[in-house]
Amino acid sequence: MSADRSQPRASRSAHWIGRNIGLLLVFAILASSVALYCAIYFAEQKTLPGNFELTSTVNNTMPLAMSALGQAIVILTRGIDLSVGGIMDFTNALAAVHMKADPVSMIVWTVLVLGAGALGGLLNGLLVGYGRLQPILVTLATLSIFQGVALRVLPEPGGAIPPGYTAALVNTDQPYALLYVLGAALLWTALRRTRIGVALYAIGNDEQSARAHGVDVVRTKVIAYTLSGMLAAAGGLCLAANATAGDATSGSGFTLTSIVAVVLGGVSLFGGRGNMIGALAGAFVTTMIVNILFFAHIDPLYQSFYEGLFLIVAVVLGAALGGLLKRGRA
């Protein structure tokens, strides 16, 4: 995007739109998918979706929303984290095996599980930062390691998550989980104004310039991967809380869906562009697509076909719109 060069000639609002085209697009998609969902739901059930539908949608989205947020932070630095699914595998297994029904155990194990995820992310970060290895290869290798660890922790699906924990994390009566999403969005908004936040964008845009301007590239990458690991662990906790049990393989799919959510959220895979709130919205869009397909009586076997198709359309549309805007402003 040549937004910076065309800034003097463009109005302030056009500039803002240009900078945030991805974010605007994902909220437009989210709004239209919600509208479509409501329309189909109304045609089917003769009533509008209510609290139950909202709550289950939010709860189903939580694991993806958390992992997509982490994935987005890494992608912002021009990296990629394929180990997200592996971390969710072993963290949800860990929680299901160890968590007891008393509040102390819940808090202690929440902290321990988040720490374990952060440790996994730290390993990625060290290998990418200090090892100077390609992110896609490092995280492909650690994905295999984490999946192995998950199978060691919980060889067969099982374990149990106390009902109190499920109620606290993904309450099935009210969409309280939205508070976590809101909290994550606020945290990000605060973080992006800090030194670290600026550094994340800087190394994603141009690593060498960032280094020349005094950004500690290695440290920033380590932080990005560690955050991604921790957020994936948060996703793993939500996954376990939703299932009220653990499964050492149930997280694996989130590697790919988290990338889908990030891309739908308008975060550039080439780094340095995008808003993490877009990734959260992208996660909700992904869930809405599943909901729409379900109520439209599409054979669930075809689900990934439509998801793939939708992803291509969204990416091509986003690129075309971005190009049009650029031409319009130039």
Added chain:
Amino acid sequence: MSATEPTEEPTPTRAGGFRIGKDNWRIVYAFLAAILLFVTGEFVHPGFASLASVESILTIASFVGLAAAGQTFVILIGGIDLSSPWVLNGAAILMATSSLGQDARTPYALALTLGMGALAGATNGVGIAFFGAPAVVMTLAMNGIMEGLTLGASGGMTCASCASYAPPIVQAAVHGTFLGAPLALYLWLAVIVIVSFTLSFTRFGRNVYAIGNNSLASYLAGVNVRATTVILYMLSGIFSALAGIVLVGFGGQASLGMGNPYLFQSIAAVVIGGVYILGGRGHYLGTVAGAVSLVTLVSVLMSVNMPEYGRSIIYGVAILALLLLYGREQKEV
């Protein structure tokens, strides 16, 4: 060990030939690793390095090698093909269902299946080259599309023809032997020769390296970057389909999820063989060595009854160790 440090500038003009440059040492290392693993295997499990055992390991490696051939093509231009698992799986199922296990229908089924692979791959290429979709996203989406189509069209493998076996002629082509060696290895050998020759000694092959090193410069020098990209992804789709055909010939029947292990393994084989993940450097021979050492590693671990979690962990650690040995980027500033 100084030879392992990739401190040299990328040299695009390493025309043809297998002069042992720093990059080509990696191919040697990967082959040495495979031999070392065979020796280790013989120690922990006598008979591991017997001819029959080596033949079966190489046969299994050839499946990875076929899938990795396509991956090598696209990684050489700095791309990646995440759609291979379900193109492979879809191809295996299409091969069985369209041939209905009859030899007479085999040519038609082969053409249909390879055509499907070519179509999926070419679609990837068009999306990437003409619509500017990142390779990761485009091929990821294509993987989903193929998964959905495969599951949907086969009714989750419940269709009447889904129980079909691969035609006897295809099974024989994988299981049969010629001069004491499995026919699957001859197929792989042919692919190795053709792919290596194409990459090193043809104009198309040199264009691939040029694009991988600098696509803008290649474009300015008159290389048709878009067409080459589309052809490479198409080849990747065809090789995934070919791997699917060989696999269904090997196993007799197709199943859901049979392609999933091949994404990780094919990328790992490419990387172990010293092909640079950002493109422009590496040879298919390296990928071959990578596939052999990877499959041998798994076989050694299985011969000592290593549980799945242990294999998975060692797998990852081994790849990390190799990467740290020769996959590091230059230090900047």
